[in-house]
Amino acid sequence: MIRAAGLRDLDTLESIEKASFGPDAWTAGQVRDELVGDRIVLALVDEFGVRGYASLRLFLPDAELMRIAVGLGSRREGVGSRLLGAVQDTARARGAERLLLEVADDNEAALAMYRGAGYGEIGRRRAYYRSGADAVLMELRLS
Numbered sequence: 728m729i730r731a732a733g734l735r736d737l738d739t740l741e742s743i744e745k746a747s748f749g750p751d752a753w754t755a756g757q758v759r760d761e762l763v764g765d766r767i768v769l770a771l772v773d774e775f776g777v778r779g780y781a782s783l784r785l786f787l788p789d790a791e792l793m794r795i796a797v798g799l800g801s802r803r804e805g806v807g808s809r810l811l812g813a814v815q816d817t818a819r820a821r822g823a824e825r826l827l828l829e830v831a832d833d834n835e836a837a838l839a840m841y842r843g844a845g846y847g848e849i850g851r852r853r854a855y856y857r858s859g860a861d862a863v864l865m866e867l868r869l870s
Contacts, residue, residue, distance in 0.1 A: 729813045732770040732780055734762055739777045740770070740796075747796035750857045751831075766793060767821075769813050771806050781810040783818060790823035790869075795837075807840055815844075815869065824870045831860040841865055 732740060737759055745752045753761075761768050767783040779797035783790055792814055797806045818826050828846070830837045846865040855862035 790818035792828040
Protein backbone atom coordinates (compact mmCIF):
# COMPACT_ATOMS: atom_id res chain seq x y z
CA MET A 728 0.00 0.00 0.00
CA ILE A 729 1.18 3.52 -0.74
CA ARG A 730 0.07 6.19 1.73
CA ALA A 731 0.97 9.68 2.85
CA ALA A 732 3.98 9.62 5.16
CA GLY A 733 3.83 11.49 8.45
CA LEU A 734 5.88 12.32 11.50
CA ARG A 735 5.19 8.82 12.86
CA ASP A 736 7.47 7.59 10.04
CA LEU A 737 10.35 9.99 10.76
CA ASP A 738 12.77 7.50 12.36
CA THR A 739 12.24 4.91 9.62
CA LEU A 740 12.56 7.46 6.81
CA GLU A 741 15.75 8.82 8.36
CA SER A 742 17.19 5.30 8.51
CA ILE A 743 16.27 4.61 4.87
CA GLU A 744 17.72 7.99 3.90
CA LYS A 745 21.10 7.27 5.52
CA ALA A 746 21.30 3.79 4.03
CA SER A 747 20.39 5.08 0.57
CA PHE A 748 22.46 8.23 0.26
CA GLY A 749 25.39 7.90 2.68
CA PRO A 750 27.31 11.19 2.86
CA ASP A 751 24.70 12.92 0.69
CA ALA A 752 21.83 11.89 2.99
CA TRP A 753 19.53 14.51 4.41
CA THR A 754 19.77 15.16 8.13
CA ALA A 755 16.93 14.18 10.46
CA GLY A 756 15.87 17.83 10.43
CA GLN A 757 15.72 17.90 6.64
CA VAL A 758 13.65 14.71 6.54
CA ARG A 759 11.34 16.21 9.17
CA ASP A 760 11.03 19.40 7.09
CA GLU A 761 9.89 17.30 4.13
CA LEU A 762 7.15 15.77 6.28
CA VAL A 763 5.83 19.02 7.74
CA GLY A 764 6.51 21.38 4.83
CA ASP A 765 4.76 21.82 1.52
CA ARG A 766 6.05 18.56 0.03
CA ILE A 767 3.99 15.49 -0.74
CA VAL A 768 5.72 12.52 0.90
CA LEU A 769 4.53 9.03 0.05
CA ALA A 770 5.53 5.81 1.79
CA LEU A 771 5.22 2.27 0.52
CA VAL A 772 4.11 0.17 3.47
CA ASP A 773 3.42 -3.53 3.87
CA GLU A 774 3.15 -5.95 6.78
CA PHE A 775 6.85 -5.40 7.51
CA GLY A 776 6.55 -1.60 7.75
CA VAL A 777 7.78 1.25 5.57
CA ARG A 778 9.89 -0.12 2.74
CA GLY A 779 10.57 3.09 0.88
CA TYR A 780 9.48 6.67 0.41
CA ALA A 781 9.33 9.46 -2.14
CA SER A 782 9.07 13.23 -1.79
CA LEU A 783 7.44 15.42 -4.43
CA ARG A 784 7.47 19.20 -4.77
CA LEU A 785 4.90 20.97 -6.93
CA PHE A 786 5.60 24.27 -8.65
CA LEU A 787 3.04 24.11 -11.41
CA PRO A 788 3.13 23.51 -14.24
CA ASP A 789 6.17 21.49 -13.12
CA ALA A 790 6.82 19.07 -10.31
CA GLU A 791 10.10 17.77 -8.94
CA LEU A 792 10.89 14.39 -7.46
CA MET A 793 12.98 15.48 -4.49
CA ARG A 794 13.82 12.03 -3.18
CA ILE A 795 13.04 8.42 -3.74
CA ALA A 796 14.67 5.94 -1.38
CA VAL A 797 14.21 2.24 -0.73
CA GLY A 798 15.30 0.32 2.36
CA LEU A 799 18.30 -1.95 1.88
CA GLY A 800 16.28 -5.12 2.46
CA SER A 801 13.64 -4.09 -0.08
CA ARG A 802 15.75 -3.36 -3.15
CA ARG A 803 15.16 -5.11 -6.46
CA GLU A 804 11.56 -5.85 -5.43
CA GLY A 805 9.82 -3.10 -7.43
CA VAL A 806 9.41 -0.73 -4.47
CA GLY A 807 11.14 2.15 -6.28
CA SER A 808 9.11 1.63 -9.44
CA ARG A 809 5.85 1.56 -7.51
CA LEU A 810 6.77 4.75 -5.68
CA LEU A 811 7.79 6.40 -8.94
CA GLY A 812 4.44 5.49 -10.50
CA ALA A 813 2.59 6.91 -7.49
CA VAL A 814 4.59 10.15 -7.69
CA GLN A 815 3.83 10.49 -11.39
CA ASP A 816 0.12 9.85 -10.81
CA THR A 817 0.04 12.35 -7.94
CA ALA A 818 1.86 15.05 -9.91
CA ARG A 819 -0.44 14.53 -12.91
CA ALA A 820 -3.56 14.61 -10.72
CA ARG A 821 -2.39 17.88 -9.17
CA GLY A 822 -2.00 19.50 -12.59
CA ALA A 823 1.71 19.08 -13.32
CA GLU A 824 2.69 18.82 -16.96
CA ARG A 825 6.32 17.84 -16.42
CA LEU A 826 8.16 15.90 -13.70
CA LEU A 827 11.80 16.74 -13.08
CA LEU A 828 14.47 14.91 -11.09
CA GLU A 829 18.19 14.61 -10.61
CA VAL A 830 20.16 11.44 -9.99
CA ALA A 831 23.84 10.63 -9.51
CA ASP A 832 25.42 9.43 -12.73
CA ASP A 833 26.92 6.44 -10.91
CA ASN A 834 23.52 5.23 -9.65
CA GLU A 835 22.98 2.72 -12.44
CA ALA A 836 19.89 1.09 -10.91
CA ALA A 837 18.07 4.41 -10.55
CA LEU A 838 19.09 5.57 -14.03
CA ALA A 839 17.77 2.34 -15.51
CA MET A 840 14.49 2.73 -13.61
CA TYR A 841 14.01 6.33 -14.75
CA ARG A 842 14.95 5.62 -18.37
CA GLY A 843 12.64 2.60 -18.38
CA ALA A 844 9.81 4.86 -17.18
CA GLY A 845 10.39 7.24 -20.09
CA TYR A 846 12.55 9.95 -18.51
CA GLY A 847 15.05 11.70 -20.75
CA GLU A 848 18.26 13.48 -19.81
CA ILE A 849 18.06 17.27 -20.12
CA GLY A 850 21.36 18.29 -18.53
CA ARG A 851 24.09 17.63 -16.00
CA ARG A 852 25.63 19.27 -12.97
CA ARG A 853 29.31 18.36 -12.93
CA ALA A 854 30.75 16.95 -9.66
CA TYR A 855 27.51 17.83 -7.87
CA TYR A 856 27.60 15.16 -5.17
CA ARG A 857 30.16 14.80 -2.37
CA SER A 858 31.38 11.62 -4.03
CA GLY A 859 32.31 13.65 -7.11
CA ALA A 860 29.52 12.11 -9.18
CA ASP A 861 27.65 14.26 -11.66
CA ALA A 862 23.95 14.95 -11.21
CA VAL A 863 21.97 13.85 -14.26
CA LEU A 864 18.92 16.10 -14.75
CA MET A 865 15.94 14.25 -16.21
CA GLU A 866 12.34 14.99 -17.16
CA LEU A 867 9.15 13.19 -18.02
CA ARG A 868 6.30 14.90 -19.86
CA LEU A 869 3.09 14.07 -17.97
CA SER A 870 0.56 15.58 -20.37
